[in-house]
Amino acid sequence: MASAEDYVGLITSYWRGKPRFTATIQISADASVEQQAMIRSLVEAFDLDVSIGAQEDxxxxxIGRTRYINTPIAGAWFAWDTAGLGWEQGVWKGPYDSTTGITRLDDETYRLLLRAKIAANSWDGTVDGAATALAYIFNGIGTTVFIEDPQDMTMTVGLAGTIPSALVLCILIGGYIPLKPAGVRVNYYLTSVSGEPIFGFDVPFADGIPIAGWDEAAWAVTPEYALTHDLVA
Incomplete structure (x- = not known):
């Protein structure tokens, strides 16, 4: 972006060296440069990677998705001595939040849901496309996603690696991430040990699929199970 000095440098030879004229141009150029910087900062504030609060709204x-949930998500508030809702798992309840459940998503979770909506908006309806979209959604949090299609009008979505937060799991099983073909039932499974692949046979882990055998992987559990039991970190 041009600086005020760049504009001052354009003064013609007739006016160059005139202090008052140069000062006038300097003042006008400073105002113009500051205005350009302000406009540029507004654009950057709406970048989905860094936007917060009203900008994210x-x-x-x-994108076509608000941060408000139609049906309150129960069972995701932070709680002592409750499996799956401890440190870095549950969501802190604010002074004005509903006691029945979460209806307004925090910025980080809302950002993930917006990424999900973006992926769904451009999804081609295929299993491979859904896997790519889910991988895009969970990119950066250490969760690896894969999909199996048994050709019986169901699909299995597996989550290995880092176990998502309780709120993200509630959003996933609640159907708020719209990556499901019409008429198809989705079964969700995730690793029972955070950071580990899911146990399974006849799938080479070396191919990048997060499934491994004895002494290498953890048992697969449902998100509902993960929300009601302590999983090994």
């Missing part, structure tokens, strides 16, 4: 209007 505007992103949601463009």
């Amino acid at each position: 505007v992103d949601g209007e463009w």
Whole structure:
């Protein structure tokens, strides 16, 4: 971006060296440069990777998904001595949050849901496309996603590696991530040990699929199970 000095440098030879004229141009150029910087910062504030609060809500209007949940998500508030809702698992309840469950998503979770909506908006309806979209959604949090299609009008979505938070799991099994063909039932499974692949036979882990055998992987459990039991970190 041009600086005020760049504009001052364009003064013609007739006016160059005139202090008052140069000062006038300097003042006008400073105002113009600051205005350009302000406009540039507004654009950057709406970048989905860094937007927060009201800016993220505007992103949601463009994308087509609000941060509010129609049905309160129960069982995700932080709690002592409750499996799956301890440190870095449960969501802190604010002073004005509903006692029945979460209806307004925090910025980080809302950002993930917006990424899910973006992926769904461009999804081609195929299993491979859904796997790619889910991988895009969970990119950066250490969760590896894969999909199996047994050709019986169901699909199995497996989550290995880092176990997502309780709120993300509730959003996933609640159907808020719209990556499911019509008429197809989805079964969700995730690793029971955070950071590990899912146990399974006849699938080479070396091919990048997060399934491994004895002494290498953890048992697969359902998200509902993960929300009601302590999983080994």
